Amino acid sequence: MTTAAGTPTDRSVLPVTERYTLLGWLRRNLFSDLFNSLLTIVAVASIFIVARLILRWAFNTAEWGVIPANFNLIMRGQYPAIEAWRLWLVIYLLGTTVGLVWRLIVGQFNTTARILVAIPLVLMLIPFFSMGTRLYLMITAVASFAGYFIAGYLPIQHRGRAASYFVMAYLVVMLILLRGAGADDGPMPPVQPILWGGLLLSLLLAFFGITLSFPLGVLLALGRQSKLPAIRVMSVIYIEFIRGVPLISLLFMGQIMLQLFLPDGFPLVDRVLRALVAITLFSAAYTAENVRGGLQSIPRGQYEAAQAVGLSTYQSTIHIILPQALRAVIPVLVGQFISLFKDTTLVALVGIFDLLGIARTIIANPDWLGTQQEVFAVIAVLFWIFSYTMSFASRRLERRLGVGQR
Numbered sequence: 001m002t003t004a005a006g007t008p009t010d011r012s013v014l015p016v017t018e019r020y021t022l023l024g025w026l027r028r029n030l031f032s033d034l035f036n037s038l039l040t041i042v043a044v045a046s047i048f049i050v051a052r053l054i055l056r057w058a059f060n061t062a063e064w065g066v067i068p069a070n071f072n073l074i075m076r077g078q079y080p081a082i083e084a085w086r087l088w089l090v091i092y093l094l095g096t097t098v099g100l101v102w103r104l105i106v107g108q109f110n111t112t113a114r115i116l117v118a119i120p121l122v123l124m125l126i127p128f129f130s131m132g133t134r135l136y137l138m139i140t141a142v143a144s145f146a147g148y149f150i151a152g153y154l155p156i157q158h159r160g161r162a163a164s165y166f167v168m169a170y171l172v173v174m175l176i177l178l179r180g181a182g183a184d185d186g187p188m189p190p191v192q193p194i195l196w197g198g199l200l201l202s203l204l205l206a207f208f209g210i211t212l213s214f215p216l217g218v219l220l221a222l223g224r225q226s227k228l229p230a231i232r233v234m235s236v237i238y239i240e241f242i243r244g245v246p247l248i249s250l251l252f253m254g255q256i257m258l259q260l261f262l263p264d265g266f267p268l269v270d271r272v273l274r275a276l277v278a279i280t281l282f283s284a285a286y287t288a289e290n291v292r293g294g295l296q297s298i299p300r301g302q303y304e305a306a307q308a309v310g311l312s313t314y315q316s317t318i319h320i321i322l323p324q325a326l327r328a329v330i331p332v333l334v335g336q337f338i339s340l341f342k343d344t345t346l347v348a349l350v351g352i353f354d355l356l357g358i359a360r361t362i363i364a365n366p367d368w369l370g371t372q373q374e375v376f377a378v379i380a381v382l383f384w385i386f387s388y389t390m391s392f393a394s395r396r397l398e399r400r401l402g403v404g405q406r
Helices: 022-029 034-061 071-076 081-105 111-123 131-151 159-179 198-224 229-243 247-261 271-296 300-308 313-328 330-350 355-364 372-401
Strands: none
Touching: 071 081, 071 198, 071 355, 081 111, 081 131, 081 159, 111 131, 198 229, 198 271, 198 313, 198 330, 198 355, 229 271, 247 271, 247 330, 271 313, 271 330, 300 313, 313 330, 330 355, 330 372, 355 372
């Protein structure tokens, strides 16, 4: 088969010796005609020039000493160093929980599971990590394996429900470990959230912002389509008001006005919690609109079929309509969650030392003046790693659920 211009587009047109070779691939994809050949040459030249400049800066000019010198600050902020064992324990438990949940839900040690286990092993190769840090990462990988194999011996029937219980239990234990309990001179003294910072705080804000805003957004989407005028109007007002203001304004309002809506005598809410409330309320409005788009994509026949088999409105929504709507908007929801993760950097403007706030603190240090490029390059790589991880997980989930397929 050929195109209108006579350009070969089928492997059968190529000689037998070039159909399955590197030369054949280059001809089909990069040098199929004169225009594509010129584009390929220009693209390769541009990539070579940019890569040469970046590599020259990275290996000859950059002062990477700023990163190992401030590594703990970037990772955990002002969290007390003497209590850092609690952070590593949280990571060990995370590895174990991931292994358990993966075995319960997926049931097989596939390529994605190998990638998850390999992450701490790859991190061990970072040159400025100490031997202690490498050992802790090795323990994390072992904990993932242990959780995976332990789950295979658990006499569990409802695996999905058990996985949810394990995740909820992990979240409770994680918050207890991070926050601490008991007296200040006890074995696990309290650590105020204002001392949390760096990557730790950015991940916590993103995780709990996503976790809390998702169910709220689903309820708002259902409320906007409700037949009850009061619920529908309230949902519309909330969604349109929140979507009409920028996140930074909600962050400032949360820092200043949240305490005014609480009863007299209520303890002062921590600044981190106020920021989390603002992020959750902001994200819920956008989640509601995304879910509403999924609800509107469901054919009317699905509602009629649910009614025909005797399902109530609640049952048809939970078991028929909502699963299909959420499945249809997985790419949009994940894109919004990635955006939310990056938007957590705005909390630096209200005096909270997240990953970006810590970066600004480092470059303001007289000992590290002129290292803005190195610090922000590392921060950008960290954001890219977690954003790409969410994107990769989204694509795997879409492929498994058959999103976009009939």
